[in-house]
Amino acid sequence: MPQQRVVRTIIIADQQGLHLRQAVECAQAAGRYQSQIILVSGERRAENCRSPFEILQLGAGYGAAVTIEATGPDAEQAVEEIAAILSRQTSH
Amino acid sequence: MEIKRGVAVSPGVAIGPAWVLDTEEVRIGERFIATGTYPEEIERFDRAVQAAANEARQIQKTVSERLGEQYGAIFGAHAALIEDPNLRQEVAAQIRDHSFTAEYALSRVIRRRAKILAGLNDRILADRQSDLFDIEKRLLRQLVGQRQAQLQKLSEAAILLAHDLAPSETAQLDRQHVLAFATEAGGRTSHTAIVANALGIPAVVGLGPFLTDVSGGDLVIVDGNRGLLILDPDAETLERYRQAQAAQAGHERELIELRDLPAITRDGVRILLLGNIEFPEEAAQILERGADGVGLYRTEFLYLGRKEDPTEQEHFQAYLKVLRQLPGKPIVIRTLDIGADKFRSAVEPPAQERNPFLGVRSLRLCLHNKSLFRVQLRAILRASAFGDVRIMFPMVSTLAELREAKLLLHDVMDELNEEQVPFNPQIPVGTMIEVPSAALIADLLAKEVNFFSIGTNDLIQYVLAADRTNENVAYLYNASDPAVLRLIEQVVRAAERHGIPVNVCGEMGAEPMYAFVLIGLGLRQLSTPPSAIPELKRLIRSITVEEARRAAQAALQMESAQDITNYLRDQIRRILPEALAV
Numbered sequence: 001m002p003q004q005r006v007v008r009t010i011i012i013a014d015q016q017g018l019h020l021r022q023a024v025e026c027a028q029a030a031g032r033y034q035s036q037i038i039l040v041s042g043e044r045r046a047e048n049c050r051s052p053f054e055i056l057q058l059g060a061g062y063g064a065a066v067t068i069e070a071t072g073p074d075a076e077q078a079v080e081e082i083a084a085i086l087s088r089q090t091s092h
Numbered sequence: 093m094e095i096k097r098g099v100a101v102s103p104g105v106a107i108g109p110a111w112v113l114d115t116e117e118v119r120i121g122e123r124f125i126a127t128g129t130y131p132e133e134i135e136r137f138d139r140a141v142q143a144a145a146n147e148a149r150q151i152q153k154t155v156s157e158r159l160g161e162q163y164g165a166i167f168g169a170h171a172a173l174i175e176d177p178n179l180r181q182e183v184a185a186q187i188r189d190h191s192f193t194a195e196y197a198l199s200r201v202i203r204r205r206a207k208i209l210a211g212l213n214d215r216i217l218a219d220r221q222s223d224l225f226d227i228e229k230r231l232l233r234q235l236v237g238q239r240q241a242q243l244q245k246l247s248e249a250a251i252l253l254a255h256d257l258a259p260s261e262t263a264q265l266d267r268q269h270v271l272a273f274a275t276e277a278g279g280r281t282s283h284t285a286i287v288a289n290a291l292g293i294p295a296v297v298g299l300g301p302f303l304t305d306v307s308g309g310d311l312v313i314v315d316g317n318r319g320l321l322i323l324d325p326d327a328e329t330l331e332r333y334r335q336a337q338a339a340q341a342g343h344e345r346e347l348i349e350l351r352d353l354p355a356i357t358r359d360g361v362r363i364l365l366l367g368n369i370e371f372p373e374e375a376a377q378i379l380e381r382g383a384d385g386v387g388l389y390r391t392e393f394l395y396l397g398r399k400e401d402p403t404e405q406e407h408f409q410a411y412l413k414v415l416r417q418l419p420g421k422p423i424v425i426r427t428l429d430i431g432a433d434k435f436r437s438a439v440e441p442p443a444q445e446r447n448p449f450l451g452v453r454s455l456r457l458c459l460h461n462k463s464l465f466r467v468q469l470r471a472i473l474r475a476s477a478f479g480d481v482r483i484m485f486p487m488v489s490t491l492a493e494l495r496e497a498k499l500l501l502h503d504v505m506d507e508l509n510e511e512q513v514p515f516n517p518q519i520p521v522g523t524m525i526e527v528p529s530a531a532l533i534a535d536l537l538a539k540e541v542n543f544f545s546i547g548t549n550d551l552i553q554y555v556l557a558a559d560r561t562n563e564n565v566a567y568l569y570n571a572s573d574p575a576v577l578r579l580i581e582q583v584v585r586a587a588e589r590h591g592i593p594v595n596v597c598g599e600m601g602a603e604p605m606y607a608f609v610l611i612g613l614g615l616r617q618l619s620t621p622p623s624a625i626p627e628l629k630r631l632i633r634s635i636t637v638e639e640a641r642r643a644a645q646a647a648l649q650m651e652s653a654q655d656i657t658n659y660l661r662d663q664i665r666r667i668l669p670e671a672l673a674v
Binding site for chain 2: 016019024027048050052053054056057087
């Protein structure tokens with residue numbers, strides 16, 4: 001399978017910011033892909049997107065931009081799913 | 093006497109003896125393992141991770157059953173944090189490189205992480221530190237081989253005072269014996285605060301250091317309404333709080349007595365009081381509060397926070413669960429009412445929308461995803477064979493949309509007929525009136541449905557073009573606005589002319605002054621959170637429809653929301669002096 005590198009930037013839409021449950025969902029999703037996934041927000045990076053804590057420590061608040069970088073055979077789908085999780089609004 | 097100010101996170105007042113939770117917890121010293129034995133130590137840590145994660149998942153199950161899945165999910169997240177691959181990697185490195193014990197390595201790593209979160213300068217994430225300490229404690233308990241110190245051991249009623257309470261400890265508190273709690277740490281958005289609110293235990297957090305000033309058994313007062321902890325209260329303060337407590341209890345008792353009395357006005361008009369529910373577990377509240385049925389059963393919970401769309405059977409079971417608890421009562425099921433921004437379907441990824449509130453949401457989303465919509469329609473129809481189920485479409489904005497939804501419903505009915513699956517072919521079909529266009533063509537819509545339900549939350553926001561969560565325009569969002577009252581009146585008249593019932597299912601109906609004016613406008617049904625029903629019953633039993641009608645007519649002539657609010661507030665003060673009309 002060809003190696004892909006996909007990069008996409010999303011904005012945190014939830015007023016609570018990137019919160020614990022989203023981080024957990026993201027880490028679980030990342031675990032299902034072969035691609036290596038890195039998240040970047042401002043000066044902070046989560047080198048291992050399979051770790052919920054790494055994602056949490058990005059400290060991405062409401063309105064923050066988060067860049068998702070995936071490298072691997074399923075990078076496209078991985079970015080798609082993680083972007084969907086991160087840009088969701090869940091608080092009600 | 094000493095008064096400490098903190099953050100009020102769960103309302104109510106409690107007076108009782110203090111029960112101070114030991115702040116020492118499990119103390120971990122800097123200890124080392126024998127050189128070369130680190131593989132065994134890492135293995136010991138791995139076993140603890142497994143056991144602790146299992147324990148967290150078990151708590152998730154218990155809490156989900158007791159309080160609902162959204163609270164249980166907190167502990168599901170804890171399990172994931174425990175199993176975080178980086179945590180394992182960092183702890184293993186500490187054990188290997190410094191020969192630390194697993195316990196000490198863990199507490200070093202956790203403390204480092206807590207510091208990172210605290211340094212992010214984000215209030216919500218800073219509150220997440222308590223989640224980290226919760227998982228640390230859980231892992232340590234496994235490592236030290238201790239079983240969880242049960243908080244249920246409390247044998248007499250007391251007020252729990254602690255430095256901090258982990259969310260899992262809060263969830264396991266014994267409601268019989270814990271009158272209230274107060275903590276030095278914590279904030280409004282901490283999970284501990286959310287869980288306390290769900291349990292209905294008065295709570296104040298974020299009080300700052302106070303544990304050194306109090307010993308077990310001291311008399312203390314927790315004022316969860318104002319966020320106060322009062323240590324060693326003087327006689328006067330104590331008396332004042334005792335009276336407040338008695339008044340509160342008396343008020344609640346009185347409302348409970350109203351439960352079995354009908355909601356009839358003094359001139360003999362019966363008003364139907366229905367409840368809004370979101371989860372099947374809330375059906376019990378309908379009975380407890382003496383509601384006539386469910387006026388709005390939201391179904392979004394079936395779709396949120398999951399990876400696959402719910403199956404027909406899951407829908408059906410959720411509906412049946414409510415029907416079984418409320419035999420003979422009407423249950424209005426609202427079809428999926430969710431924005432594309434919140435929705436993740438297995439079928440279609442959500443589109444990015446510039447203005448989600450004017451985008452593909454609610455019925456529009458369903459009509460764009462017919463296969464998804466059919467699943468829910470089939471389940472609602474199947475449930476209609478087992479009770480008084482009614483179906484309601486949200487966010488209808490044109491006649492064509494309503495017809496398309498009805499066409500699909502009939503199509504699904506044909507399908508069920510062919511399969512010989514029983515359902516009620518006469519199932520009442522209603523539409524929500526929450527888009528201004530629907531209100532303006534209510535006479536056209538009324539010919540095609542069996543009932544209306546006015547969704548005031550959205551209607552107000554669309555009529556005044558104001559988002560109430562946007563603090564810069566929230567002042568425009570007002571149920572008292574003349575435009576809102578006039579539009580509601582128009583809908584009621586259209587419904588009357590076509591002989592169909594009309595209901596209000598927004599938050600507006602839950603407030604006594606608005607319930608009064610709505611009855612005056614001609615409403616004979618209101619659907620509100622179950623907790624509001626006793627108070628509304630009391631209002632209804634105190635008024636005549638005639639005086640409400642006169643008040644509504646007077647309000648309709650007024651020029652501003654402020655005038656109308658003042659006028660209605662005066663009316664309520666006259667009728668129900670003890671109601672806290674805001």
